Amino acid sequence: MTKKMTKKGSKVSKKFNLLNSLYEGVLQTAEVTRTGTVRLKKADLKKMIEDAFSEAAQRAAGGERIRFPIIGALVRKEVKARKAGKGTNPFTGEPMEIKARPATKKPRWSFPRALKEIFGEKKNW
Numbered sequence: 001m002t003k004k005m006t007k008k009g010s011k012v013s014k015k016f017n018l019l020n021s022l023y024e025g026v027l028q029t030a031e032v033t034r035t036g037t038v039r040l041k042k043a044d045l046k047k048m049i050e051d052a053f054s055e056a057a058q059r060a061a062g063g064e065r066i067r068f069p070i071i072g073a074l075v076r077k078e079v080k081a082r083k084a085g086k087g088t089n090p091f092t093g094e095p096m097e098i099k100a101r102p103a104t105k106k107p108r109w110s111f112p113r114a115l116k117e118i119f120g121e122k123k124n125w
Contacts, residue, residue, distance in 0.1 A: 016059045018068055021052040060107060071115065077108040 025048035030040045056066045060074040067073045084100040 016056060016064060016066055018052055018056060018066070021055065022048060025052070057107075061105070070112070072109055072111045075108050075110070077106050079104045079106055 026040065026045075029044045029048065030038050032038055056068070056074065060066045060076055063076055065073055065075045079101075081103040082101040085098045087096055087098050088094065089096050
């Protein structure tokens with residue numbers, strides 16, 4: 001987690017970028033052979049992707065909006081608390097108690113419009 005200093009001297013964490021994180025990981029683990037080809041082990045690549053996604057999830061849990069190219073964005077959603085109450089069972093019609101729910105923070109995934117349109121077109125089914 002890199003931090004930079006602002007003009008007032010307070011520390012602000014640098015914004016997370018998935019592509020930059022993966023790029024830095026490839027630069028650190030890739031090897032160049034004598035013939036000039038680049039070698040990268042599948043296990044190293046898998047570990048880099050897992051590390052990048054776990055860091056993104058931690059940042060999103062901290063409140064930052066994380067964008068993944070082409071597939072969407074991950075953000076934390078705050079769900080308000082709900083009081084206990086009374087209701088009716090829609091199937092039987094008898095009264096029932098609805099439990100109280102504490103305030104929580106949940107992950108929310110949003111998809112880009114282009115991806116929604118691809119799934120919305122009937123010819124792609």
